[in-house]
Amino acid sequence: MSLEIRNLHACIAANGTEILRGLDLTVEAGKVHAIMGPNGSGKSTLSKVLGGHPDYEVTEGEVLLDGVNILGMEPDVRSRAGLFLAFQYPMEIPGVSNANFLRAALQARLPEGEELEATDYYARLYEKMDMLEMDRKFTARSVNDGFSGGEKKRNEILQMLMLEPKYAILDETDSGLDIDALKIVSSGVNAMRGPARGFLVITHYQRLLDYIVPDVVHVLVGGRIEHTGGKELALELEAKGYDWIKDDIAQAVSA
Amino acid sequence: MSTELLESTVQAKQIDIDRTAGNFSYPEQHTFDAGTGLSHATVDYISDVKNEPDWIREYRHKALDVFFSKPMPTHWASHDLENIIFQNIRYYLANGQKPTRSWEEVPDDVKKTFERLGIPEQERKFLAGVEAQFDSEAVYSNMKKALGDQGVIFVGSTEGLKEHPEIFRKWFGKVIPTGDNKFSALNSAVFSGGSFIYVPPGVKVKHPLQAYFRINAENFGQFERTLIIADEGSEVMYMEGCTAPKFETATLHSAVVELVAMKGAKLQYVTVQNWSANVFNLVTKRAIAHEEAEVKWIDCNIGSRLTMKYPGVVLKGRKARGEVISIALASDGQHQDTGAKMIHAADETTSNIVSKSISVGTGRATYRGLVHIPKHLKGCKNNTECDALLINSTSRTDTYPAITVRGTGNSSQHEASVSQISAEQIFYMQQRGLTEAQAMSLSVNGFVNDLVRQFPMEYSVELKRLIDLEMEGSVG
Ligand SMILES: Nc1ncnc2c1ncn2[C@@H]1O[C@H](COP(=O)(O)OP(=O)(O)OP(=O)(O)O)[C@@H](O)[C@H]1O
Numbered sequence: 001m002s003l004e005i006r007n008l009h010a011c012i013a014a015n016g017t018e019i020l021r022g023l024d025l026t027v028e029a030g031k032v033h034a035i036m037g038p039n040g041s042g043k044s045t046l047s048k049v050l051g052g053h054p055d056y057e058v059t060e061g062e063v064l065l066d067g068v069n070i071l072g073m074e075p076d077v078r079s080r081a082g083l084f085l086a087f088q089y090p091m092e093i094p095g096v097s098n099a100n101f102l103r104a105a106l107q108a109r110l111p112e113g114e115e116l117e118a119t120d121y122y123a124r125l126y127e128k129m130d131m132l133e134m135d136r137k138f139t140a141r142s143v144n145d146g147f148s149g150g151e152k153k154r155n156e157i158l159q160m161l162m163l164e165p166k167y168a169i170l171d172e173t174d175s176g177l178d179i180d181a182l183k184i185v186s187s188g189v190n191a192m193r194g195p196a197r198g199f200l201v202i203t204h205y206q207r208l209l210d211y212i213v214p215d216v217v218h219v220l221v222g223g224r225i226e227h228t229g230g231k232e233l234a235l236e237l238e239a240k241g242y243d244w245i246k247d248d249i250a251q252a253v254s255a
Numbered sequence: 256m257s258t259e260l261l262e263s264t265v266q267a268k269q270i271d272i273d274r275t276a277g278n279f280s281y282p283e284q285h286t287f288d289a290g291t292g293l294s295h296a297t298v299d300y301i302s303d304v305k306n307e308p309d310w311i312r313e314y315r316h317k318a319l320d321v322f323f324s325k326p327m328p329t330h331w332a333s334h335d336l337e338n339i340i341f342q343n344i345r346y347y348l349a350n351g352q353k354p355t356r357s358w359e360e361v362p363d364d365v366k367k368t369f370e371r372l373g374i375p376e377q378e379r380k381f382l383a384g385v386e387a388q389f390d391s392e393a394v395y396s397n398m399k400k401a402l403g404d405q406g407v408i409f410v411g412s413t414e415g416l417k418e419h420p421e422i423f424r425k426w427f428g429k430v431i432p433t434g435d436n437k438f439s440a441l442n443s444a445v446f447s448g449g450s451f452i453y454v455p456p457g458v459k460v461k462h463p464l465q466a467y468f469r470i471n472a473e474n475f476g477q478f479e480r481t482l483i484i485a486d487e488g489s490e491v492m493y494m495e496g497c498t499a500p501k502f503e504t505a506t507l508h509s510a511v512v513e514l515v516a517m518k519g520a521k522l523q524y525v526t527v528q529n530w531s532a533n534v535f536n537l538v539t540k541r542a543i544a545h546e547e548a549e550v551k552w553i554d555c556n557i558g559s560r561l562t563m564k565y566p567g568v569v570l571k572g573r574k575a576r577g578e579v580i581s582i583a584l585a586s587d588g589q590h591q592d593t594g595a596k597m598i599h600a601a602d603e604t605t606s607n608i609v610s611k612s613i614s615v616g617t618g619r620a621t622y623r624g625l626v627h628i629p630k631h632l633k634g635c636k637n638n639t640e641c642d643a644l645l646i647n648s649t650s651r652t653d654t655y656p657a658i659t660v661r662g663t664g665n666s667s668q669h670e671a672s673v674s675q676i677s678a679e680q681i682f683y684m685q686q687r688g689l690t691e692a693q694a695m696s697l698s699v700n701g702f703v704n705d706l707v708r709q710f711p712m713e714y715s716v717e718l719k720r721l722i723d724l725e726m727e728g729s730v731g
């Protein structure tokens with residue numbers, strides 16, 4: 001069981017600019033992989049391409065979710081197949097309450113004709129909200145509408161806890177969170193870790209990885225994975241920055 | 256404004272309306288059939304069949320002359336009005352004479368729509384024109400008895416003018432005079448059907464009165480005429496229509512609704528209408544609110560080729576309050592030209608207008624408002640909000656708020672917004688597992704949610720289902 005990305009090339013559909021340039025990465029169920037990398041290297045693009053965002057066009061490669069190529073699927077089909085994306089910049093949906101939104105998302109996973117049981121749903125929702133120390137008033141508020149940066153990130157994790165995906169991609173979930181929130185959110189993620197679930201955690205800061213300890217750390221530069229290591233790689237990057245990896249690439253190219 | 260008009264003419268020609276959607280064929284054998292075309296003979300015919308008193312016959316004849324003398328209001332309204340061919344229209348079909356067709360003849364997509372909307376079997380048959388009358392006589396007569404004990408009158412307009420002339424005549428045509436506009440004149444000449452309601456002083460009618468309970472062919476007619484009088488300190492809510500599409504053969508519908516709220520009365524009028532895409536729906540609705548009275552129009556317009564409807568309140572007494580809450584859904588090829596009129600004519604009167612429109616495909620929603628607070632009044636307030644949501648890049652909306660507030664101590668607050676559901680929002684919702692259509696529905700329902708909550712429960716549920724259906728159709 002794994003989320004397997006093979007030689008992925010993707011460009012911006014509007015102008016053909018290639019952003020992902022032959023990316024290989026496999027997240028096995030039960031593992032946490034972290035991705036670090038300079039601004040603009042393609043981390044968010046990778047997550048959106050995996051989700052099926054219409055702004056990007058895949059020109060080459062495959063993405064296999066437990067062996068099934070998901071690239072031809074609509075974004076909602078991928079979601080229901082078990083892929084979850086916690087966005088770097090979550091969208092605001094005015095008028096749609098958080099509770100109704102999650103309810104619709106869960107309802108969409110049930111077979112035709114089956115109704116989500118309301119009392120069970122709210123019991124579960126409240127349980128997860130308590131876990132994330134979210135005030136009950138967030139159930140009635142419109143999705144992310146007027147939420148602070150940190151509240152939005154917490155709300156992404158709430159959705160993940162409710163939807164129980166097989167593979168979750170967290171794009172800079174830590175940015176915008178205060179120290180306490182970071183611990184709370186991390187424990188929410190850790191509670192979901194298990195043999196049946198894989199995580200891809202995108203971050204700029206080693207600090208998050210103190211709480212969500214990764215099995216593997218990758219460095220994404222210029223649309224490719226240029227370096228892979230253990231959790232100590234994050235510490236090394238924090239100390240040395242990315243230049244040494246870029247230098248390595250330059251040397252490899254000129255050699 | 257003139258380029259605007261030009262544009263709309265061009266648009267009207269480009270719009271490809273499916274004129275077959277509401278077209279059923281049926282054997283024509285009506286005993287009481289005024290034939291097609293409009294003349295003084297038509298008016299006499301209607302008056303004869305209805306066996307009406309002379310005053311109303313004269314009223315009709317005069318109205319017809321006014322209708323003939325008035326030009327089409329195309330200097331401000333859609334030029335699509337020019338496509339109405341008055342001589343090809345049937346102006347009267349008597350009660351019980353409505354054409355019938357068999358359920359087998361009803362097209363499958365129509366049946367499917369009824370099913371998806373969860374319309375009960377019996378109602379489906381009526382709505383599809385299979386049955387001319389609902390089997391709701393029992394419900395109606397029970398209600399009628401309970402109301403009658405309180406002195407409430409709830410009858411058809413013809414019965415009203417014959418049986419209760421002392422009340423009917425006093426108010427009929429006073430809120431909306433014959434010559435108010437070309438279509439109110441037309442209605443005054445050929446009206447049939449609609450309701451007459453009188454609520455005596457102090458009586459608070461608990462349950463909403465629904466036209467629904469006394470639906471018959473005439474009641475759902477083309478030229479309904481409704482008159483409601485809420486006497487001093489009384490309260491009543493009236494509901495008409497339903498969200499199910501009505502499959503009409505008649506292409507012109509022109510109703511007139513007059514409301515009178517006497518001192519301290521509370522009157523609410525709720526309309527939910529969904530016309531088939533071949534219908535011109537040109538309606539005049541107005542209320543007079545006396546001292547400390549409250550009138551609220553709740554209006555939902557769906558379907559039709561062109562709807563023109565601007566419910567109004569004349570705030571005639573001190574501290575009177577008027578409100579218009581409206582939702583318009585303009586689908587492909589449709590034009591919803593709706594809005595509100597608030598005429599402040601006394602001190603300390605307040606009015607509130609909240610209008611939300613959704614345009615889908617080549618649909619077009621126009622908001623037209625008129626708020627008038629003259630200089631000599633004191634302490635008047637108006638609040639106007641109009642929000643438009645555009646679903647596709649071909650959708651269109653325009654706003655014409657005409658607000659004149661003069662004098663000191665009077666105020667008006669006006670907010671308007673146009674929004675679109677962004678591709679990013681749709682992606683976000685799809686990433687959580689909703690299909691594109693579900694994502695659209697959820698956003699659209701979210702957009703109108705605060706207004707829908709003001710509708711009676713059964714309507715809000717139906718509305719939600721209807722929006723779901725529309726959104727399914729709007730995405731590939
Ligand atoms: N839809 C788009 N239109 C134009 N440019 C885009 C689009 N999406 C991504 N890009 C560009 O592609 C590059 C990669 O962007 P991406 O958001 O994936 O970077 P990132 O690695 O997530 O950076 P950060 O660490 O700052 O979040 C950037 O140069 C960005 O400007």
Ligand SMILES: [Mg+2]
Binds near residue numbers: 171
């Ligand atoms: Mg990013």
